[in-house]
Amino acid sequence: xxxxxxxxxxxxxxxxxxxxxxxxxxxxxxxxxxxxxxxxxxxxxxxxxxxxxxxxxxxxxxxxxxxxxxxxxxxxxxxxxxxxxxxxxxxxxxxxxx
Numbered sequence: 001x002x003x004x005x006x007x008x009x010x011x012x013x014x015x016x017x018x019x020x021x022x023x024x025x026x027x028x029x030x031x032x033x034x035x036x037x038x039x040x041x042x043x044x045x046x047x048x049x050x051x052x053x054x055x056x057x058x059x060x061x062x063x064x065x066x067x068x069x070x071x072x073x074x075x076x077x078x079x080x081x082x083x084x085x086x087x088x089x090x091x092x093x094x095x096x097x098x
Contacts, residue, residue: 011063
């Protein structure tokens with residue numbers, strides 16, 4: 001298996017941080033829920049999580065793509081196609097002729 005090429009441009013770095021930031025945000029919101037006695041249920045916190053995801057995607061779109069590395073798609077070698085069998089044969093190459 002070939003080593004995976006990772007891009008380290010600013011945009012890809014920010015995109016890679018989206019889920020850790022969402023998990024930290026959810027943890028902080030649930031901690032606030034416990035501290036405030038259950039007033040911040042999931043029905044009140046999901047808009048904040050959606051806003052965090054949107055802000056991270058917005059930040060990634062404004063990030064520099066200088067030095068961006070595209071994912072290399074491996075090229076699978078293919079066998080050459082078989083020769084067509086319905087081509088007309090030149091005269092004198094039929095059966096029974098010498």
